[in-house]
Amino acid sequence: MYYQPYLKAEALEHYLGDPHSEKTTFSYENSAALDIEEAFPQEIVNELQTWGLHHYYVPVEYGGNLESYEQLLMLLRLVARRDLTVAIGHGKTYLGSVSVWVGGDQPQKMTLGQEIRNGTIVSLALTERAHGSDLLANDFDAEPNPEGFLLTGEKWLINNATRGDMLTVFARTDVKGGARGYSVFLVDKNQLGEDAYTCLNKVKTHGIKGADISGIQIHKTLIAPDTLVGKLGHGLDIVLKSLQITRTLCASLSLGAADNALRLTYQFAITRELYDQKLRDIPHTRRVLLQSFSDLLIAEVCSITSSRGIHVLTEQMSLISAVAKYFIPTSIEDMISQLGKVLGARAFLVDLFEHGRYQKLQRDHRIVALFDGNTLVNLQAIINQLKTLAKFRNKARSNQDQRLATLFDVTAQLPDFQSDKLSLTTKGQDTVLNSLYHVDQLDESSSNLVAIKQYVKTILAEIEKLDSEVLNTDWVINSIPARCFTLAQRYCLLYAAAACIQLWLFNQQHLDSKPLTGIWHDGIWLRICLERLLNKLKLPITPCANAETLFLEQLDKQYHNNMLFSLFPLKLSDYTNN
Amino acid sequence: MLVATQSIAAGGKSQQAQFEQYLGDPNDSQVALSYAKILEADEAGVITKEAEECLDKWHLNHYFVPQELGGKLSRFDTMVEVLRPVFRRDFTLGLGYGVTSFIAAVNVWLSGNQEQKQHLADILLNNEKVSVVFHELNHGNDFIHNELKAIPTANGFRLSGKKQVINNIERARAFVLFAQTSEKAGSRSHSLFLIDKKDLSPESYRYLPRYKTLGVKGCQIAGIEFQDTFANQESLLGKAGSGVENALKAFQITRCILPAMSVGVADTALRTVLKFATKRKLYNRSVADIPHARWTLVNAFLDLLIIDCLSGSMTRALHVIPEQMSVYSALMKYFVPLTIEQMLNDLSIILGARFYLREGEFGIFQKLLRDYPVVSFGHAGTAICQATxxxxxxxxxxxxxxxxxxxxxxxxxxxQFEGNLAPFQPEKLKLTxxxxxxxxxxxxxxxxxxxxxxxxxxxxxxxxxxxxxxxxxxxxxxxxxxxxxxxxxxxxxxxxxxxxxxxxxxxxxxxxxxxxxxxxxxxxxxxxxxxxxxxxxxxxxxxxxxxSTELEEELLYQMCERLDNGYSFTLAGSPLAG
Incomplete structure (x- = not known):
């Protein structure tokens, strides 16, 4: 079989060329140099424009190439594997435009589609200096008046605030504030007078040093009525729904960074001799590699599930996006830091080993858990739904969601995305986790499958335990007990386990392609990934050395064949160094 | 080695308090060791003359020299107490000014003869620096395979080879060198040397370029290459062939001391974030009122108390049960840095986007995050400690x-915090x-x-x-x-x-x-x-x-009180200068 989204992704990868080569613009070396200079990667971004990546930010109905979010995620993943600063600096235009795709009217969408295809940079002006994630405390004003709206205020820590041509601005349209007191505007900086605004200095950041993280002050400036996106007072609704999509897409950044970190560490581990053996074969390293490769695959499964979910389970995205945005960046952050221990001193040197790639990706990646709704915001979004989810669990046992195959079978055609189905709550539905009540296809024909079946039982019992603790705990929304955060974290691990099980069940029969049968056959990858998740849950496992060996052989094979570390084959354009 | 009279630990506490006062409030940008100046130096990649002179005037180096050799070192717990104020302010300075010298010196205190000890003591008492010339990039912590050779000649040794990632090598007056003295494989093939650069012919060695590093940017980390450099017979430390054993014993001391000092870093991290949490308003209240934030802060406090228990007891255990320190020192080196790293990550979540900024009131935090990993791999990686x-x-x-x-x-x-302590008996250290x-x-x-x-x-x-x-x-x-x-x-x-x-x-x-x-x-x-x-x-x-919300409340109250009144978060709650 071929995993469809990888066709375009591979094309992009080959267009960009070998990242190790001096002839390549988008090379590790150039990215490292730009990072040291804290300079925006303009030339690289130009290359992406030439290829037409920005067309994937515009839905097909408005003239772009965005048909599948799964596709967009995989494209951004390959950009991110080279340099997160570039992925973030370029992908920002999608973040800037999504509110319009979700809440705008037809003419706005057509105009914006045209602008983006012409290369216009769009930015999202959401956060303010004193309020961070507390959107309802924002005090950037758009005061309605007969000729339009009068903008006044400051937005800070805005990606591309200075370089951007257009901004979607989240502004207060009712001085009393509140859930209906904010609106979204699409503002063209070029149409504002020169004195109308001031771009703030680029902020010195820990990572993504080349990105334009700055801010903007707008001084009592009138904007036209047609800049309003959606209805007056519906800004919060539009932004929260839009973030459900972008939070899901953030997984691409983590997946890219994970591949980069694992590839680099593996390269080091097979070349380095320590204690008369290869570093790779030392038990500690083996353990880290095993955990890292499984972390990466689990994150991939969750990314595939969530991005397909945008199309298939649109009404559940409030939950799905929060799980993805919490779980994927944090588990990859952890993975990256474990890999750093294998690299030792080289993880710390900026200009020695492979252009200091590790320390750069490690710093860069830390922004992912922060922006677009940080870890806490996403855990809260899950916590707020835990009770309803627990209450609806019983119903789910008897009713199987008919959309499971479309969601998990990666060869199934995705339905068109319908933004009007986005909802602020999932109303107790969690197709992914609840699918575990319907895994009768799992047989016990081998020792691996017996182990997997046992793990499914363990997971189901844990769901029950978690639900009952949730139902027995009382809290109010603005004072969530700390224990709930642990429960939400555990929920995510269980959810990831369910996604792994289903993805394996629905796709194992397609896997005739040789390079991958090694770990698809007999549930090898599934077993290892479940053990990793159960280990994180501190639930009992019975690891099998043979399965671990087969799993690590696959890692070795993917590395040596210059394949993306993945459940599906994708050839990278890295040179072969073996 | 250390003076035979028993001393009182309370001395350490009062000396720490005096030193704190001497260094002044780090929030006051005028003092030499202010956060503002520290951040500025970090951006420039330097350790300032002003900062070093400030420590010289206090004769900080004297704490690295045993009393019987004219210094102030009589017990390790006191030494740690005295050095913590430096680590609270600037890890880079702590390492770059002095602890590197101490790590080198311990080898001499353990295996040197009287003449060598006195010579080194004189160098340190004169505020000069000593380097640790152990690390070879190709071998990491795998000492036995270190390649730098010291070939015995009629009246001394001929050195040839390179050492990399060596702190202070260029400005140190002397260095302790780990070199291969015998071609025979095994643990008796290496030896330690104390070499005063004055005794070397300047044409026979050269410095390798300085490395750029992710953290401790101000430290002058470079390398050295010897080309048939002659070192005299008197430079050999201990018996030829005893290098591995003696170095491993010296590590037992530094693996306790370095993590114990680094508790100062944890204190600053917690102080910075607690300050932020009490000031910052989100959702109509201070961040410190959000249950998850409280929980994180309280857990960080508890972790700090736990590692402080370990630090105090293990630095005294060196005196009391030296024969058991092979395991205990490895546990210290494993557990304390791991705990602090995790703490920094958890605290960064409260700080939100502020943790990502290299400027502003909380800019010191990202520096801690970059500097701290040095403790983990600095002179013995976590994995290697586990392997011990x-x-x-x-x-x-x-x-x-x-x-x-x-x-x-x-x-x-x-x-006991304030009891008597037997003098340290280095000959009782054992490898297992x-x-x-x-x-x-x-x-x-x-x-x-x-x-x-x-x-x-x-x-x-x-x-x-x-x-x-x-x-x-x-x-x-x-x-x-x-x-x-x-x-x-x-x-x-x-x-x-x-x-x-x-x-x-x-x-x-x-x-x-x-x-x-x-x-x-x-x-x-x-x-x-x-x-x-x-x-x-x-x-x-x-x-x-x-x-228990009640207990959480009490602990948080205790923390806020210490923050307001200027006491450390350690068990002793020592007075701080700000």
């Missing part, structure tokens, strides 16, 4: 962990523990000892950790049977992790019980102990969940 422990696990399980410790008198010396583990043995005998006032709650924790120790013994046994005597497989690392947690719990319990006359009401109440044990228990068993 793993081969000893089965002996510990059979002896130290199984037999209740009958005599506890010497434990008092290890745990021979199965001895008095600390866990003491956990075995605690409940049988009627002289301790043990509350019911504490009793249940003691029972819990003892049963965890039973499990651990079983797991070690199982692993031994499964791996045919060779415990070295990935699973073994999980066992070390458990060991470290039980060890930390025993250290906290003993610290509390052996200081019955401590006057501080917070310490006396023992509530911190129960909370700390709860925290450790949860790491072993996720079901150990008891949430």
């Amino acid at each position: 422990i793993i081969p000893q696990l089965k002996f510990l399980a059979r002896k130290g962990w199984s037999k209740p410790l009958e005599k506890r008198e010497h434990l008092r010396e290890i745990y 523990n021979n199965g001895k583990d008095d600390i866990l043995g003491s956990l075995r005998s605690l409940l049988a000892n009627a002289s301790y006032p043990i509350t019911d709650e504490l009793r249940s924790f003691i029972v819990f950790f003892n049963s965890q120790l039973d499990n651990l013994i079983e797991e070690v046994d199982l692993l031994e049977r499964n791996t045919g005597n060779n415990l070295c497989e990935p699973k073994a690392f999980d066992l070390v992790e458990k060991y470290a947690i039980i060890f930390a719990a025993a250290s906290c319990i003993n610290t509390y019980l052996e200081n019955p006359h401590h006057s501080e009401p917070f310490f006396q109440s023992g509530k911190w102990l129960n909370a700390a044990l709860q925290r450790l228990a949860q790491k072993l068993s996720p079901n150990m969940v008891v949430e």
Whole structure:
């Protein structure tokens, strides 16, 4: 079989060329140099424009190439594997435009589609200096008046605030504030007078040093009525729904960074001799590699599930996006830091080993858990739904969601995305986790499958335990007990386990392609990934050395064949160094 | 080596307080060691002359030199107390100014002859620096394969080869060198040297370019290459061929000292974030009122108390049970940095986007985050520490962990803050523990000892950790049977992790019980102990969940009080200058 989204992704990868080569613009070396200079990667971004990546930010109905979010995620993943600063600096235009795709009217969408295809940079002006994630405390004003709206205020820590041509601005349209007191505007900086605004200095950041993280002050400036996106007072609704999509897409950044970190560490581990053996074969390293490769695959499964979910389970995205945005960046952050221990001193040197790639990706990646709704915001979004989810669990046992195959079978055609189905709550539905009540296809024909079946039982019992603790705990929304955060974290691990099980069940029969049968056959990858998740849950496992060996052989094979570390084959354009 | 008279630890506390006052409030941008100047120096990649002169004037180097050689070093716990104010302010300076010199010097104090010791003492007392010339990039922590050669000649040694990633090499007056002196493979092939650069012919060696590093950017980390450099016979430290053994013994000291000093970093991290949390308003209240933030802050405080218990006791244990330090020093080096790294990550979540900024009021935090990893791999990676422990696990399980410790008198010396302490006897350091583990043995005998006032709650924790120790013994046994005597497989690392947690719990319990006359009401109440044990228990068993908002409240109150009144977050609650 071929995993469809990888066709375009591979094309992009080959267009960009070998990242190790001096002839390549988008090379590790150039990215490292730009990072040291804290300079925006303009030339690289130009290359992406030439290829037409920005067309994937515009839905097909408005003239772009965005048909599948799964596709967009995989494209951004390959950009991110080279340099997160570039992925973030370029992908920002999608973040800037999504509110319009979700809440705008037809003419706005057509105009914006045209602008983006012409290369216009769009930015999202959401956060303010004193309020961070507390959107309802924002005090950037758009005061309605007969000729339009009068903008006044400051937005800070805005990606591309200075370089951007257009901004979607989240502004207060009712001085009393509140859930209906904010609106979204699409503002063209070029149409504002020169004195109308001031771009703030680029902020010195820990990572993504080349990105334009700055801010903007707008001084009592009138904007036209047609800049309003959606209805007056519906800004919060539009932004929260839009973030459900972008939070899901953030997984691409983590997946890219994970591949980069694992590839680099593996390269080091097979070349380095320590204690008369290869570093790779030392038990500690083996353990880290095993955990890292499984972390990466689990994150991939969750990314595939969530991005397909945008199309298939649109009404559940409030939950799905929060799980993805919490779980994927944090588990990859952890993975990256474990890999750093294998690299030792080289993880710390900026200009020695492979252009200091590790320390750069490690710093860069830390922004992912922060922006677009940080870890806490996403855990809260899950916590707020835990009770309803627990209450609806019983119903789910008897009713199987008919959309499971479309969601998990990666060869199934995705339905068109319908933004009007986005909802602020999932109303107790969690197709992914609840699918575990319907895994009768799992047989016990081998020792691996017996182990997997046992793990499914363990997971189901844990769901029950978690639900009952949730139902027995009382809290109010603005004072969530700390224990709930642990429960939400555990929920995510269980959810990831369910996604792994289903993805394996629905796709194992397609896997005739040789390079991958090694770990698809007999549930090898599934077993290892479940053990990793159960280990994180501190639930009992019975690891099998043979399965671990087969799993690590696959890692070795993917590395040596210059394949993306993945459940599906994708050839990278890295040179072969073996 | 250290002076034979017994001294009082209270000296350390008052010297620390004086030093704090001398250094002044780091928030005052005028003082030499202010956060503002520290951040500025970090951006520029320098350690300022002003900062070093400030420490020189205080004669900080004197604390690295034993009393009998004219310095002020008589007990390791005092030394740590005195150095913490530097680490609270600037890890880079702590390492770059002095601790590197101390790491080098310990080798001389342990294996040098009188003349060598006096020579080194004179250098340090004269405020000059000494470098540790051990590291070869191609071999990392694998000493035995180090390639730099010192070939014996008629009247000395001929040095050839390179050493890399060496702090202060260019500006040091002297250095301690680890070199291969015999072609024969094995642990007797290397030796240590103390070399004064004045004795070398300047044309016979050269410096390699400085490295750019992610953290400790101000440290002058470079390399050195010897080309048939002549070193005289007198530069050999100890016997030829004893280099590995002596270096490993010296590590037992530095592996306790460095993590113990670095608790100062944790203090600043917590202080910075607590300050932010009490000031910043989100959702109509201060961040410190959000339950998750409170929980994170309180846990960080508890972690800090736990590692402070370890730091105090292990720096004294060097004096009391030197023969058991091979395992304990490795546990320190493993557990303390890991805990602090995790703490920094957890705290960064509260700081939100502010943690990502290299400027502004909280800009110091990202510097801590970049500097701190040096402790983990600085001079012995985490994995290597674990590897020191793993081969000893089965002996510990059979002896130290199984037999209740009958005599506890010497434990008092290890745990009492203000008691007398036997002089350090370096000749008693051993390369293995021979199965001895008095600390866990003491956990075995605690409940049988009627002289301790043990509350019911504490009793249940003691029972819990003892049963965890039973499990651990079983797991070690199982692993031994499964791996045919060779415990070295990935699973073994999980066992070390458990060991470290039980060890930390025993250290906290003993610290509390052996200081019955401590006057501080917070310490006396023992509530911190129960909370700390709860925290450790949860790491072993996720079901150990008891949430007490009342206790959380008290701990948070204690933290805020210390923040407002300027006391450290350590057990002793030492006065700070700001």
